[in-house]
Amino acid sequence: MxxxxxxxxxxxxxxxxxxxxxxxxxxxxxxxxxxxxxxxxxxxxxxxxxxxxxxxxxxxxxxxxxxxxxxxxxxxxxxxxxxxxxxxxxxxxxxxxxxxxxxxxxxxxxxxxxxxxxxxxxxxxxxxxxxxxxxxxxxxxxxxxxxxxxxxxxxxxxxxxxxxxxxxxxxxxxxxxxxxxxxxxxxxxxxxxxxxxxxxxxxxxxxxxxxxxxxxxxxGGKSPTIFGRSAEVKRAGERVALGKMLNAGQICLAPDYMLVPEEMQAQAIDSVVQGVSSMYPTLLSNDDYTSVINGRHRERLQGLIDDAKAKGAEAIEVNPAGEDFSTTNGNKMPLTILTGVNDDMKVMQDEIFGPILPVKTYRGIDEAIDYVNAHDRPLGLYYFGEDAGERETVLNRTISGGVTVNDVIFHVSIDDLPFGGVGPSxxxxxxxxxxxxxxxxxRSVYRQPKRDIAALAGLRPPYGKATQRTIKSQMK
The missing domain is CATH 3.40.605.10 (Aldehyde Dehydrogenase; Chain A, domain 1)
Known part of the structure; x- marks a missing residue:
């Protein structure tokens, strides 16, 4: 150009x-x-x-x-x-x-x-x-x-x-x-x-x-998605799948990674897989599924997956029809879910901006909150759960540009809500x-009355009793 x-x-x-x-x-x-x-x-x-x-x-x-x-x-x-x-x-x-x-x-x-x-x-x-x-x-x-x-x-x-x-x-x-x-x-x-x-x-x-x-x-940034133990997991997984697959995950507000209770990891992952499969039974020739923007971006995303696997992560490719992506000249990518991730992996350091979803586990909600707070403040934060007390704990103890509860991304669609980030986001x-x-x-506009305020309040030299009265009254 x-x-x-x-x-x-x-x-x-x-x-x-x-x-x-x-x-x-x-x-x-x-x-x-x-x-x-x-x-x-x-x-x-x-x-x-x-x-x-x-x-x-x-x-x-x-x-x-x-x-x-x-x-x-x-x-x-x-x-x-x-x-x-x-x-x-x-x-x-x-x-x-x-x-x-x-x-x-x-x-x-x-x-x-x-x-x-x-x-x-x-x-x-x-x-x-x-x-x-x-x-x-x-x-x-x-x-x-x-x-x-x-x-x-x-x-x-x-x-x-x-x-x-x-x-x-x-x-x-x-x-x-x-x-x-x-x-x-x-x-x-x-x-x-x-x-x-x-x-x-x-x-x-x-x-x-x-x-x-x-x-x-x-x-942008790494918008966390927290599953509480009270979350309706099937519904939550479907909504995460929709948010992650929309525009092939190339959204500043896409759910960047999931934080789920240890015992719920398999169920949470399965819910996302089922959500993707129901929306996109095929990917390569599916007009509903968007491509990654270009080859360079696709290579960057594949590099994140390769780096994570080399450092111990396990990869789950969500490819419902078992299609061969290596035979295409295009840049479409299936969703890859990564487990066993840690902060040494590039995928947990930078915003992903594509169809990759790392999953981390936690034992107590405080652990999840501490993890979010130990990293840059994200553009979006998502909490799934029906426990109002836990929800408020998450909201009160974290900082993010915006929040969607029991879904992802949707807060940006509300015209009457401000949209913006905080800090690096x-x-x-x-x-x-x-x-x-x-x-x-x-623009501030002040209109002074006809009365001589400066003289009345002792604001004009020579200073005297009126000045002292004004100082005394304003220092109360």
Whole structure:
């Protein structure tokens, strides 16, 4: 993919910022119009985007793409349209006593920041572009988009289609490879949102720091899935299977590893195997099952399996039809469940991002909690069980970006909940009112009454009795 020069991107940014400044203040109707064009774009070109994503992946389930990228894009836009008038209202705040009694007023106005840069990943290239864009638009901003070079067809289609619906001073799509991405993140945006790997997120933060650009990082990590002894194991296994096999496990929120009681390991594994088998009786020619993105990624995943086996892990390949994956030119992979894993294995050190599921056992719930707490704070945490006390113990004693109880991943689908990580799994959040505020500047406005407050409170030299009264009253 041809690189885009930094000069070209900077010119686009300056064009957007000039248009933003000249248009202020924009009515909410202008924001709504932009959002409505997003919906029209998705409705008209959604199927085309799904085909492009499948071509980029080698194969990606069409229905999955519609459900995970196109449908949620429309949903997030509609959610913003429904709520943005309420979000945009100024909030009254209370002036310090007795200023309010004397006629002072205070409020917070949520105002657009200007131009927002959005770097989206390859795993959900449309959905993870449109969701933050919808909130940036709802907050009144312009946007520059940098989609992934790994989904080249989708990125180029995005550039072509956006240009039909938006002026360049509203939205600009920048295509290019690693150098373009690096230069994009170094631009003096008014806000930058990056979705991707933690290792790249560190470089993004460094690049943005030179211009003091506020950054939201949506990263990933090793999201643990804890089976309590009170879990309905069959149902839990089916739900883990669905979350792990969706997009072939290439999801930042995929259940990364399972923690199960020692005596339940065989039952828990069998429940996952049965869940996979019922959804995907075949894999290689199954249109419902998505491919790993490319050969390099597939080799990395196979390397994790080989490393774990070499260090003592046992591998269970979930291949319901007994298909021979070595004879295909594609990059599909069956699910591999690993037992007997430990932290010396690479599979337990880095986010997997593919169809591999390590299983660790524990004796008491404290042991499981201690293991989670001994590692980086994850983007998601999943607990299966009907014991309310144990559930609250897990929630109260662990820290994660978000939680789904008795399922996996689903918390990200709730429009009204903020989505984001903590520590190595992310910085900041979007979705819900929190997303609107992420892309807004909370501007404090204070209006002083006609009374001479400074003289009344002794705030103006020469200081005297009024000053002493104020100090004494405020030190109580």
């Amino acid at each position: 041809q690189e885009t020069s930094r000069e070209t991107m900077l010119a686009a940014l300056e064009q957007q910022r000039a248009a933003f400044t000249a248009a202020r203040p924009e009515e909410l109707a202008v924001r709504n119009d932009r959002l409505e064009r997003c919906v029209a774009m998705m409705k008209t070109h959604g199927e085309e985007f799904a085909r492009a994503m499948s071509a980029d992946f080698g194969h990606r389930s069409h229905e999955q793409s519609m459900m995970t990228d196109i449908m949620p894009s429309v949903g997030s836009v509609r959610y913003c349209q429904k709520h943005m008038a309420k979000w945009a209202k100024a909030e009254k705040r209370k002036p310090n006593f007795p200023l309010g009694l004397l006629g002072a007023k205070a409020e917070v106005r949520y105002e657009p920041k200007g131009v927002v840069g959005i770097v989206s990943p390859w795993n959900f290239p449309v959905g993870l572009t449109m969701a933050p864009l919808a909130q940036a638009f709802a907050a009144g901003n312009r946007a520059m988009l940098k989609p992934s070079e790994f989904t080249e067809r989708t990125s180029q289609l995005m550039a072509d289609v956006f240009a039909r619906y938006f002026a360049a001073d509203e939205v600009t799509v920048v295509t290019g490879g690693p150098q373009t991405g690096q230069d994009f993140c170094s631009l003096p945006f008014d806000h930058l949102l990056f979705t991707g790997a933690t290792s790249i997120g560190r470089h993004v933060l460094h690049a943005a720091a030179d211009n003091l650009v506020p950054v939201t990082l949506e990263l 992310g910085m900041g959040s979007y979705h819900g009112v929190e997303g609107f505020r992420t892309f807004s500047h909370a």
